[in-house]
Amino acid sequence: MAILREIGAHFTPDKGTVFTVWAPKAEKVEVLLHKPEPIQVPLQREAMGYWTALSEFATPGTRYTFVLDGETQRPDPASHFQPDGVHEPSAVVDHHAFAWTDKKWKNLPLHEYIIYELHVGTFTPEGTFESMIERLPELKELGVTAIEIMPVAQFPGSRNWGYDGVFPFAAQNSYGGPEGLKKLVNACHAQGLAVVLDVVYNHMGPEGNYLNDFGPYFTDKYKTPWGTALNFDDNHADAVRNFFFQNALMWLREYHIDALRLDAVHAIYDMSAKHFLQELQEHVQELEEQLGRDFILIAESDLNDVRLINPMDRGGYGLDAQWSDDFHHVIHALFTGEQSGYYVGFGKTDQLTKVMEKAFVYDGLYSEHRHRTFGSSTAHNQAAQFVVCSQNHDQVGNRMLGERLSELVDYETLKVIAALVILSPYQPMLFMGEEYGERNPFLYFVSHGDKDLIEAVRKGRREEFSAFAWQGEAPDPQSEETFERSKLTRSYTSESQQNKLREYYKRLLQLRKSTACLAKPDKDKVLARMDENGAVLHLVHHTREPYCYSLFNLSDTAQTVRLLRPDEAAGNWKPLLHSAAADWGGPGTDQPEALEQSADVTLPPKSVLVLAQQTH
Incomplete structure (x- = not known):
C-alpha cells in the first residue's frame, strides 16, 4: 500500500498553513495570498513533483491561488472551499474549529x-x-x-x-x-x-x-x-x-x-x-x-x-x-x-x-x-x-x-x-x-x-x-x-x-426493523416462487423464527392461491399487513385473524399480504 502525501492547504493554530500541490512539470510554483496587500510565497520542490511551503500569514478564510511558472494563476486542485465559485480563489479552512457533539455516535452495521x-x-x-x-x-x-x-x-x-x-x-x-x-x-x-x-x-x-x-x-x-x-x-x-x-x-x-x-x-x-x-x-x-x-x-x-x-x-x-x-x-x-x-x-x-x-x-x-x-x-x-x-x-x-x-x-x-x-x-x-x-x-x-x-x-x-x-x-x-x-x-x-401511502411505508419499515427474519435476512434462506399462473409471488423469509411470508398479487384480478409449507415451518400464519386495507388508502379487505398451514388465500388485485409465523 502506497504511503499517502498530504495535499492542499492545511491550517493548524500554532503553526499557520502548509500548502502542498502536485505540479510535476512546473519550473516554479508560488502561492498568492489574496490579502489587502497580496503576499506571494515561493514553494519548494520535493520528490515526485510535489511543491510545499508554510505561511504564518495564511489563516482560516484567507483566499489564495497557485501561480505556475510565474504566469498561470489557478485555484487549488485540492481546495477545501471555493466561496466564490469554480473560477475564483480558494479559501483556507480550519477543520479543527467545528464543535462536534457526536462523540458517542457509532456507525450502524x-x-x-x-x-x-x-x-x-x-x-x-x-x-x-x-x-x-x-x-x-x-x-x-x-x-x-x-x-x-x-x-x-x-x-x-x-x-x-x-x-x-x-x-x-x-x-x-x-x-x-x-x-x-x-x-x-x-x-x-x-x-x-x-x-x-x-x-x-x-x-x-x-x-x-x-x-x-x-x-x-x-x-x-x-x-x-x-x-x-x-x-x-x-x-x-x-x-x-x-x-x-x-x-x-x-x-x-x-x-x-x-x-x-x-x-x-x-x-x-x-x-x-x-x-x-x-x-x-x-x-x-x-x-x-x-x-x-x-x-x-x-x-x-x-x-x-x-x-x-x-x-x-x-x-x-x-x-x-x-x-x-x-x-x-x-x-x-x-x-x-x-x-x-x-x-x-x-x-x-x-x-x-x-x-x-x-x-x-x-x-x-x-x-x-x-x-x-x-x-x-x-x-x-x-x-x-x-x-x-x-x-x-x-x-x-x-x-x-x-x-x-x-x-x-x-x-x-x-x-x-x-x-x-x-x-x-x-x-x-x-x-x-x-x-x-x-x-x-x-x-x-x-x-x-x-x-x-x-x-x-x-x-x-x-x-x-x-x-x-x-x-x-x-x-x-x-x-x-x-x-x-x-x-x-x-x-x-x-x-x-x-399521507396514507407514507404511513404504509412507515409500517413496512417498522416490519423490516422489528421482525427478526427481516432485520437480518439471509438470502440463502429466502424462498421466492411464482404461482402457476405467474400472477402471485410467494416470498418466504425463513432465516430465523418467526418466519415471514409475503404474498404479492401482481395482476389486475383477484387471485386465490394455496400457502406453501416452508421447510421446518410449524404453526399457523398471522396477518401483519394487507396493502388493500383502507388504512393504506386501499379498497378494503376482510383480513382473517389467522391462516392455517397450506390454507387457500384470496388476494385482491395488485395487493400484498404479509404474514408472520405463529409458533405457539
Whole structure:
C-alpha cells in the first residue's frame, strides 16, 4: 500500500498553513495570498513533483491561488472551499474549529442501513445543508436509518446534480460550504441517522476543471461516457491515486461521514496490479484502526461483478456493498411494460423470483441488451452486500421527462413495488419523495456559464434518449424552471391519499426493523416462487423464527392461491399487513385473524399480504 502525501492547504493554530500541490512539470510554483496587500510565497520542490511551503500569514478564510511558472494563476486542485465559485480563489479552512457533539455516535452495521437518497438543492425550498436539518425528524419518523446525499463537491453555478464537480475536496458553496455540511452531519448523528456521501472518482466535470494545468491527471488510454478518463494506471498515476485516496479519507475524517457511495466504478479504469478500489479500501481500513470508527464503501456498478465486494483474500477488492441495477430493472419493466433501452430483456416474472434469491438476474447469462454473456454469481455473497431500489436519481432523472413511478403506475401498484423493495433480503433505498408518491418530476439540471458547453449538454441529453421510445420534448437542463420543478412539494401534508401511502411505508419499515427474519435476512434462506399462473409471488423469509411470508398479487384480478409449507415451518400464519386495507388508502379487505398451514388465500388485485409465523 502506497504511503499517502498530504495535499492542499492545511491550517493548524500554532503553526499557520502548509500548502502542498502536485505540479510535476512546473519550473516554479508560488502561492498568492489574496490579502489587502497580496503576499506571494515561493514553494519548494520535493520528490515526485510535489511543491510545499508554510505561511504564518495564511489563516482560516484567507483566499489564495497557485501561480505556475510565474504566469498561470489557478485555484487549488485540492481546495477545501471555493466561496466564490469554480473560477475564483480558494479559501483556507480550519477543520479543527467545528464543535462536534457526536462523540458517542457509532456507525450502524450495514444490515441496518435503510437508505434515503436525496439531492440537497431540491430536498428543501432553500436547497442548503442547514435547511435540511429541520426535516431530519421526518426522516427518522419515517423509519429510514441513513441518508445518502448526492455529490456535493464544488460544481459550476448553483444548480447541478453534482456529477459535474471539479473541486472534489470542496463542499458546494451554494449549499453552505464546509460549515453547513458539518452541521448537517452532526445533526444527523444526533437523530441516529448515518450519512452516506456520493463521491465521483471516474471523471471530472468540464467547466472550472483546471487539473491539466497542474499535471497529467487524465489519460488517453481510456474513454468514459463523460469524457477523458482519470489517470489511475499511466505515467504519474501515483499522485492521481493519492489525490483521490486523500479525498475519500477527508470526508470520513473531517466531516464524520459514515459511508461513501462510489459513483460508476465501472468507469474507473485501472490495470495496475492492485486496483485503485482495493487500495482505497485498504486506506479506509487503516483510518478505521486509527480513529476506532467503522466506515462503509458502497459501489455503484453496472457490471454485476462480485469481485468488487469479494474479500481481498479471494481476489476481490473488499468493498462492503454494491448496487443491483438488475433488481430495479426487473421491477420497472414488469410494472411499466417498458422494454426499450437497457430494459430490453427485463420484465419477466421468473426474473423477479431469481432476483429475490440471487440479487442479479444476469449472473453469467447472455444479455440481449449488451449482446454478450454478462455478470457473475452471487452464491458466496451476503444479502447485506446489495443495495436495491425501485427509484433513484439516475432511473428517474435520466428519463426524458423525469417521471417518478407515481406518474407511471397506479396507487395500488406503488404499494406492491414498495413492499418488494423493503421486504427483499437486501438493503433497501428510497428516493426522496417516493414514500408519499411525489408528483413533481426529478429532471436533469445544470447552471453552466459557458454557452458552448450549455448547448453541448442540451444536444447530449437529446442523443441519450434516442434508445428509448419516449415522446415529447426534453426540458432545458440550463433553465432555472427545470430546477424549480424538481423540488419536493411534501404534498402528503395536505393530500390524504399521499399521507396514507407514507404511513404504509412507515409500517413496512417498522416490519423490516422489528421482525427478526427481516432485520437480518439471509438470502440463502429466502424462498421466492411464482404461482402457476405467474400472477402471485410467494416470498418466504425463513432465516430465523418467526418466519415471514409475503404474498404479492401482481395482476389486475383477484387471485386465490394455496400457502406453501416452508421447510421446518410449524404453526399457523398471522396477518401483519394487507396493502388493500383502507388504512393504506386501499379498497378494503376482510383480513382473517389467522391462516392455517397450506390454507387457500384470496388476494385482491395488485395487493400484498404479509404474514408472520405463529409458533405457539
